[in-house]
Amino acid sequence: MPKTEYLQGALDLLILKTLALAPNHGWGIQQRIKQVSRETLSVSQGSLYPALHRLEAAGLVASEMATSENNRKARIYRLTVRGRRRLEAETADWRQFSLAIRRLLELA
Amino acid sequence: MPNLFNTILTRVRGLRQRARVSRELDDELRFHLEMEAQSHVEQGIAPEEARRRAARDLGGVDQTKEAIRDVRASWVDSVWQDLRYAVRSLRRQPGVGVAAVGMLGLGIGITTAMFTVVDSLVLRPAPFERPDELAFVYMGDDHGGGAVVAPAVLRAWRDIPAFAGVESALPEMALVELDGSVVVRGTALVTPGLFDLLGGVRPVLGRIFEASEGRAGSDDRVLLSEDVWRSLYHADPHLVGRRVSVNGESLVVVGILPSEFRFPAWNTVIWRPIDFDAPAPSRVNERPMAYVRFARDVPRSDALRLATEAARAADGSNAGLRPWVEPLAGLVLDSYSQRAIPLLAGGVVLVFLVLCANVSSLLLARLTARQREFSMRSALGASRGRLIRQAFVEAAVLGALGVAVGVSIGWLLVSVSRALLPEAFLLRTLNPLNIDMRALTATSVASIAATLAAGVLPALIGTRVNAGESLRVIERGGTETRAARTATRGLLVAEIALACTLLVGATLLVRSFINLAGADRGLDATGVLTATMSLPRRDFPDRIARTAAAQLLEEQVRQLPGIHQVAWSYGLPPSGGAISFGNWQSDVPGAPILDMDVGRFSVGPEFFALYGIPLVRGRVFERSDSRSEVVVGERLAAALWPGLDPVGRSFSFGKERFHVIGLVRETHHPALDARLDRPEFYEPFSGVGGYAMMSIRCGVGCPDMALVRRQLVRAHPAVRVVEVRALEDAYFEQLARPRAAAGLGFGFAGIAVLAAAGGLFSVLSYAVGRRRREFGIRTALGATPGQIQRLVLHDGMVVAVIGIAIGTAAAWLLSRALASLQYGVSVSDPSTWAVVLGLLTVTIAAASWHPAREATHADPARLLREE
Numbered sequence: 001m002p003k004t005e006y007l008q009g010a011l012d013l014l015i016l017k018t019l020a021l022a023p024n025h026g027w028g029i030q031q032r033i034k035q036v037s038r039e040t041l042s043v044s045q046g047s048l049y050p051a052l053h054r055l056e057a058a059g060l061v062a063s064e065m066a067t068s069e070n071n072r073k074a075r076i077y078r079l080t081v082r083g084r085r086r087l088e089a090e091t092a093d094w095r096q097f098s099l100a101i102r103r104l105l106e107l108a
Numbered sequence: 109m110p111n112l113f114n115t116i117l118t119r120v121r122g123l124r125q126r127a128r129v130s131r132e133l134d135d136e137l138r139f140h141l142e143m144e145a146q147s148h149v150e151q152g153i154a155p156e157e158a159r160r161r162a163a164r165d166l167g168g169v170d171q172t173k174e175a176i177r178d179v180r181a182s183w184v185d186s187v188w189q190d191l192r193y194a195v196r197s198l199r200r201q202p203g204v205g206v207a208a209v210g211m212l213g214l215g216i217g218i219t220t221a222m223f224t225v226v227d228s229l230v231l232r233p234a235p236f237e238r239p240d241e242l243a244f245v246y247m248g249d250d251h252g253g254g255a256v257v258a259p260a261v262l263r264a265w266r267d268i269p270a271f272a273g274v275e276s277a278l279p280e281m282a283l284v285e286l287d288g289s290v291v292v293r294g295t296a297l298v299t300p301g302l303f304d305l306l307g308g309v310r311p312v313l314g315r316i317f318e319a320s321e322g323r324a325g326s327d328d329r330v331l332l333s334e335d336v337w338r339s340l341y342h343a344d345p346h347l348v349g350r351r352v353s354v355n356g357e358s359l360v361v362v363g364i365l366p367s368e369f370r371f372p373a374w375n376t377v378i379w380r381p382i383d384f385d386a387p388a389p390s391r392v393n394e395r396p397m398a399y400v401r402f403a404r405d406v407p408r409s410d411a412l413r414l415a416t417e418a419a420r421a422a423d424g425s426n427a428g429l430r431p432w433v434e435p436l437a438g439l440v441l442d443s444y445s446q447r448a449i450p451l452l453a454g455g456v457v458l459v460f461l462v463l464c465a466n467v468s469s470l471l472l473a474r475l476t477a478r479q480r481e482f483s484m485r486s487a488l489g490a491s492r493g494r495l496i497r498q499a500f501v502e503a504a505v506l507g508a509l510g511v512a513v514g515v516s517i518g519w520l521l522v523s524v525s526r527a528l529l530p531e532a533f534l535l536r537t538l539n540p541l542n543i544d545m546r547a548l549t550a551t552s553v554a555s556i557a558a559t560l561a562a563g564v565l566p567a568l569i570g571t572r573v574n575a576g577e578s579l580r581v582i583e584r585g586g587t588e589t590r591a592a593r594t595a596t597r598g599l600l601v602a603e604i605a606l607a608c609t610l611l612v613g614a615t616l617l618v619r620s621f622i623n624l625a626g627a628d629r630g631l632d633a634t635g636v637l638t639a640t641m642s643l644p645r646r647d648f649p650d651r652i653a654r655t656a657a658a659q660l661l662e663e664q665v666r667q668l669p670g671i672h673q674v675a676w677s678y679g680l681p682p683s684g685g686a687i688s689f690g691n692w693q694s695d696v697p698g699a700p701i702l703d704m705d706v707g708r709f710s711v712g713p714e715f716f717a718l719y720g721i722p723l724v725r726g727r728v729f730e731r732s733d734s735r736s737e738v739v740v741g742e743r744l745a746a747a748l749w750p751g752l753d754p755v756g757r758s759f760s761f762g763k764e765r766f767h768v769i770g771l772v773r774e775t776h777h778p779a780l781d782a783r784l785d786r787p788e789f790y791e792p793f794s795g796v797g798g799y800a801m802m803s804i805r806c807g808v809g810c811p812d813m814a815l816v817r818r819q820l821v822r823a824h825p826a827v828r829v830v831e832v833r834a835l836e837d838a839y840f841e842q843l844a845r846p847r848a849a850a851g852l853g854f855g856f857a858g859i860a861v862l863a864a865a866g867g868l869f870s871v872l873s874y875a876v877g878r879r880r881r882e883f884g885i886r887t888a889l890g891a892t893p894g895q896i897q898r899l900v901l902h903d904g905m906v907v908a909v910i911g912i913a914i915g916t917a918a919a920w921l922l923s924r925a926l927a928s929l930q931y932g933v934s935v936s937d938p939s940t941w942a943v944v945l946g947l948l949t950v951t952i953a954a955a956s957w958h959p960a961r962e963a964t965h966a967d968p969a970r971l972l973r974e975e
Binding site (some may be wrong): 025026027028030031036045046049050053065068070072073075 | 135136137139141142143144146148171172175176428
């Protein structure tokens with residue numbers, strides 16, 4: 001599968017959406033995006049982790065070091081209130097955007 | 109704003125826990141790797157292989173970490189980074205940094221110290237409660253005047269609503285006796301309520317006066333300053349309640365006042381209560397000064413009207429007079445200090461401006477180099493904002509270091525002046541001398557602003573141009589940029605102009621001092637000692653006793669080796685004895701009444717011989733002369749009988765009438781304050797009084813002054829020796845402050861001139877460095893070294909000539925302000941200008957010399973190879 005290039009906004013949206021379901025660690029988020037998109041979307045850690053830290057610096061997600069189920073130290077991310085609000089706004093935007101694209105493609 | 113707060117908190121935490129964050133990042137990525145490997149294992153891949161594959165899929169961990177660090181880097185981090193960069197950059201060129209910090213520090217330090225002194229001495233109001241309500245009052249007509257307020261008027265004023273309080277004080281000097289020695293201290297007779305009028309006076313020990321004290325029977329009380337208590341009574345804790353001897357009277361100490369409290373004069377350290385409403389018979393003639401506190405609820409104009417009416421009603425002699433009010437400023441300065449101190453402060457401001465301009469030009473001289481650096485970094489991807497911020501931080505670091513140095517220098521100078529100036533300046537204020545925070549703030553802000561402006565400008569210019577283009581331009585190595593040239597040359601012109609102004613001012617002060625020191629005194633002061641003694645009435649009740657004592661004292665002194673002549677008098681040069689001010693009239697019919705201050709000396713015939721005052725006409729005293737026969741000085745004679753021979757004539761002062769038997773050469777008291785140099789006349793000496801003054805001519809072999817004092821003490825146990833000093837020292841006292849002013853002024857001018865020269869040197873050196881290629885090409889095209897040198901010298905000279913022209917104009921203006929501090933020299937004095945222009949020319953030539961020589965060392969072949 002070729003690596004799909006996508007807009008940065010899309011990656012943020014994916015991360016926020018994933019975390020909206022449950023707090024998770026970086027690897028978990030990566031796996032979840034892969035599963036849900038049926039392997040269409042794959043996020044490399046080189047994009048994922050900087051994005052997570054950027055979202056944290058922006059206050060959209062929060063994190064803490066925790067011990068995972070298999071007794072390893074992991075950083076668990078969760079959505080903040082502000083992140084949830086941003087997710088709703090971005091979701092609406094994205095729906096509008098993709099609808100516009102689909103209409104355009106169907107018309108053509 | 110909880111989010112902003114959180115963000116800052118996270119960021120600050122991020123800065124402080126950098127190590128922990130880094131460790132956690134490692135943990136996070138390792139966890140990812142392990143989970144990846146584990147998932148491979150679960151898919152049936154061997155652990156070794158799974159781990160290898162996971163690592164491969166993970167990609168560059170280091171890049172990820174770098175990216176995360178970029179994301180996480182907060183402004184706290186990047187400012188920290190900028191700070192470290194600034195320190196590194198300053199270390200790379202320590203000379204520039206040290207020079208800039210040193211100049212800023214010097215500027216801030218001396219300006220703050222000077223303003224601390226000026227503020228304490230001149231500007232700050234008196235250190236009493238609500239000082240704006242307090243005033244000193246005297247009576248005068250519509251043109252002013254100086255009549256004191258009569259007791260009846262004071263009493264009347266206590267009853268009107270205009271004032272919240274009316275009190276009086278009369279400063280004098282007193283002899284304090286201590287174990288057989290005598291010292292002179294400032295004292296004041298005060299009404300007991302004065303301390304409450306001023307407010308906030310709390311005794312260190314004991315109490316202040318009670319309202320009843322000062323009336324007959326309770327006027328033997330005294331308050332001492334902490335200074336006197338410490339210096340004369342060794343801070344004796346049991347002094348309160350004991351008796352001390354002041355002016356031969358035994359007084360009970362009731363309290364010790366803090367040393368900061370000085371009133372009504374700067375040197376008042378002893379206070380005695382007096383009831384000026386009903387003064388004791390012996391004090392009826394003493395007229396105190398009136399001090400009032402205006403009532404808060406009465407407008408000032410109404411209060412003055414009420415006071416005028418009350419004064420006229422209470423005392424008929426006040427018709428046509430009205431009260432004049434002067435605020436109680438923080439000081440009781442003499443006129444010299446009042447004029448000199450603000451001028452010196454102005455000089456300091458000029459020095460400060462020169463130093464700031466110099467720092468700016470120093471930083472701007474590096475403009476082109478920094479511009480290249482900024483263009484380079486801009487080309488490598490640094491954002492403009494980031495570059496400007498970096499330049500800002502760098503300049504701020506310089507400024508902050510300058511402020512730190514400035515605070516230390518200022519503190520040092522204030523401490524030094526506190527220690528060194530007590531008698532001359534420090535005590536002349538009613539305020540304590542502490543470093544002035546407003547001045548420190550103002551100078552610090554100004555210098556940081558100057559530094560920032562000069563530091564940020566290169567970044568602004570450097571990043572404005574298209575990076576690639578500017579790199580190309582610089583690679584070609586042109587001359588200085590226009591902006592840099594204009595800015596540095598403009599600053600240099602300002603520096604040289606200010607330095608020139610200061611130098612003119614300082615030279616005038618120095619010349620005035622030289623003139624003062626060399627001025628004609630009309631008498632021979634070298635090799636003369638004077639001794640002042642007090643003969644207490646208790647031990648020397650009448651003239652016979654005093655004459656006998658004088659005889660003994662004279663014999664004792666004559667036993668010393670090297671004594672040529674001894675003379676008794678009342679009044680000693682240069683300040684004289686009694687001063688009579690008022691109306692003088694000669695015997696010429698229709699002669700006008702002259703209002704003059706005249707010095708009066710009571711002398712024997714040997715006085716003129718001892719001081720070498722030549723007789724012009726007539727004769728000096730003989731034993732048979734009556735008290736009204738006098739010898740006049742030339743100035744008084746010229747004033748009373750212009751063009752006539754005064755000998756044989758007479759003149760009057762009020763009811764007194766004098767007959768002139770002789771005319772002597774005028775003596776002078778060279779001083780900036782012309783009023784100190786009064787015309788004088790001499791009356792026949794009628795014997796030693798309670799205050800005995802002896803002049804001793806001893807030529808080259810004058811005995812030690814301590815020896816003279818010992819010899820005098822030995823003559824009679826009851827004689828109190830107040831002072832023995834060389835006459836030269838008495839004249840020298842008049843010179844001490846002009847000398848200090850000249851010294852300070854020259855110091856300031858020196859700093860300014862050196863700073864300007866340093867600025868010129870660095871700017872020219874820098875310009876030469878930039879233009880080496882141009883010079884090389886000129887040389888290759890046949891320019892001689894002389895022509896190249898002239899090119900550089902011309903650059904410096906244009907700046908210098910413009911600067912000196914502006915400075916000269918400013919100096920003309922300054923000299924008007926300086927007029928009152930000048931003695932026998934004016935701003936149009938050619939030798940002053942010769943000194944100023946000579947000094948500036950030499951300095952500027954010296955500063956341009958090295959850069960000009962450097963310019964001729966450009967080897968065209970080598971320079972072109974560098975291309």
